[in-house]
Amino acid sequence: MGKTADLIVVQKMTIDTLHKEAATSRLLVGFRKWYYNACGFNKIGLMRDDTINEDSDVKEAIRRLPEQVYNDRMFRVKRALDLSMKQQILPKDQWTKYEEDVHYLEPYLEEVVRERKEKEEWAKK
Amino acid sequence: SMKSKTRLGDGLLVASLENYSPVSKIGVFVKAGSRYETAENLGVTHILRLASNLTTKGASAFRICHGLEAVGASLSVTSSREHMVYSLDCLRDDFDGVTEYLINVTTAPDFRPWELSDLLPRVKIDKAVADQSPQIGVLEKLHEAAYKNALSNSLYCPDHMVGKISVDHLQQFFANNYTSARMALVGLGVSHAALMKVGEQFFSTHTGAAAPGAVYRGGELRVQSGGGLVHALLACEGAAAGSAEANAFSVLQRVLGVGPHVKRGSNITSKLSQGITKATAQPFDVSATAFSATYSDSGLFGVYIISQADSVINAAMAQVIAVAEGRLTADDLTRAKTQLMADYLMSLESSEGLLEELGVQVLSSGTYSSPQTVTQSIDSVTSSDVVKAAKKFVESKKTMSCYGHLANTPFVDEL
Numbered sequence: 001m002g003k004t005a006d007l008i009v010v011q012k013m014t015i016d017t018l019h020k021e022a023a024t025s026r027l028l029v030g031f032r033k034w035y036y037n038a039c040g041f042n043k044i045g046l047m048r049d050d051t052i053n054e055d056s057d058v059k060e061a062i063r064r065l066p067e068q069v070y071n072d073r074m075f076r077v078k079r080a081l082d083l084s085m086k087q088q089i090l091p092k093d094q095w096t097k098y099e100e101d102v103h104y105l106e107p108y109l110e111e112v113v114r115e116r117k118e119k120e121e122w123a124k125k
Numbered sequence: 126s127m128k129s130k131t132r133l134g135d136g137l138l139v140a141s142l143e144n145y146s147p148v149s150k151i152g153v154f155v156k157a158g159s160r161y162e163t164a165e166n167l168g169v170t171h172i173l174r175l176a177s178n179l180t181t182k183g184a185s186a187f188r189i190c191h192g193l194e195a196v197g198a199s200l201s202v203t204s205s206r207e208h209m210v211y212s213l214d215c216l217r218d219d220f221d222g223v224t225e226y227l228i229n230v231t232t233a234p235d236f237r238p239w240e241l242s243d244l245l246p247r248v249k250i251d252k253a254v255a256d257q258s259p260q261i262g263v264l265e266k267l268h269e270a271a272y273k274n275a276l277s278n279s280l281y282c283p284d285h286m287v288g289k290i291s292v293d294h295l296q297q298f299f300a301n302n303y304t305s306a307r308m309a310l311v312g313l314g315v316s317h318a319a320l321m322k323v324g325e326q327f328f329s330t331h332t333g334a335a336a337p338g339a340v341y342r343g344g345e346l347r348v349q350s351g352g353g354l355v356h357a358l359l360a361c362e363g364a365a366a367g368s369a370e371a372n373a374f375s376v377l378q379r380v381l382g383v384g385p386h387v388k389r390g391s392n393i394t395s396k397l398s399q400g401i402t403k404a405t406a407q408p409f410d411v412s413a414t415a416f417s418a419t420y421s422d423s424g425l426f427g428v429y430i431i432s433q434a435d436s437v438i439n440a441a442m443a444q445v446i447a448v449a450e451g452r453l454t455a456d457d458l459t460r461a462k463t464q465l466m467a468d469y470l471m472s473l474e475s476s477e478g479l480l481e482e483l484g485v486q487v488l489s490s491g492t493y494s495s496p497q498t499v500t501q502s503i504d505s506v507t508s509s510d511v512v513k514a515a516k517k518f519v520e521s522k523k524t525m526s527c528y529g530h531l532a533n534t535p536f537v538d539e540l
Contacts, residue, residue, distance in 0.1 A: 064238075066238065
């Protein structure tokens, strides 16, 4: 087998994998982990939902957070601002891990958006 | 008009009265009044009363409000010490569309924490308005002084619980009290078949909790609040609703007088009124009416006096003692019975009054007595029944609550 043949085999294998396996396949998860670490916000101890751009929907969703979740969010943001000012990052063992990142704001945000859309539907009638 | 009543398998009572009106009125009566609050969740019924328009599992708050407004319907909640009543008015043709809101509100509320904290200003306004009214104050204090539990709970959230009623409190109270067996679905101007279909959607998996009986203790509460007048409410334990004794107390109440029947009249037929005007030289700041309240297992009966002079309370008592000693003419008795029957029948003239009467009767006794039956039972009250009722007031342990400028007001043991 020549190099081209190897390449073709590898290519065929990758394409087959992508087609056959589900979204949570080992390949995609691996890619996601790499991307998460490349984003870099986990190095200053933040979670994905801490970094979301605060438009009016997000502001309302944050208002609805239960008290502990809100306090944890504020702590993480303060710590990140402090580190950013000092131009430092956390030691590697304190970086937020991909598995530990909880999308805590998502259910509240979905509900806020659903309510806004309901209001817009009514206004159209 | 056609009356129908059925009890569904899960205990829900469905009753309807077809009056061929263009407006339908549906009420859900739940045994979830303030008497069912426990020491841990005092004030939860006040919050529930205000929370009827909040998001439910089937419809958001926005949709309930706009959906009802779009068809001109209205949903309101009233609560008493024993019952919570959700009543929905709509045009007959819109009946099918709006019942889903009523079902959602009474069986599947969501109790979202942020919506509940947004209710706080409304609780405070309710309490501020109640504080301004000495009538409400004296009535709440009377119940607090008269009973050890259950009926002593206030209709308003106590100060120490404002802001502290949590989602858990609400969910627990809901699970314990909003069960099908403790609910009655009553409709005016609806067909019984349509109402039954609505009733079938009231399935409930809650088991409910047992409620304690009310224990009368007879006490005294006085609130110094300045002002020129004293509001005093003096009561004894009366009779439970629906009993023959309750009818006797109601007739006695009319014998003593419940307020002028002619506007700006001098209230000649009221024994209390006539008695106290002779006792004091301040005729314009004085008013005495007989007070009667009945609950499912107890009741209160007494006199409510607004005055400046301290002699008025004793004068009012003297009038009741006079009746207890048998000084009751046949004319007085007939007049009182006629007034009571007229008041009762007139209250049934409005759809609100009729719905309330239907619902409370169906929920407490499982049946509905026609107005004829009620007027007959009033008519059967004899003079000796009334005298016995007055004697009971004179001899039993009394409760008193006073509100106002109390420097000269006698204590209950000094009367």
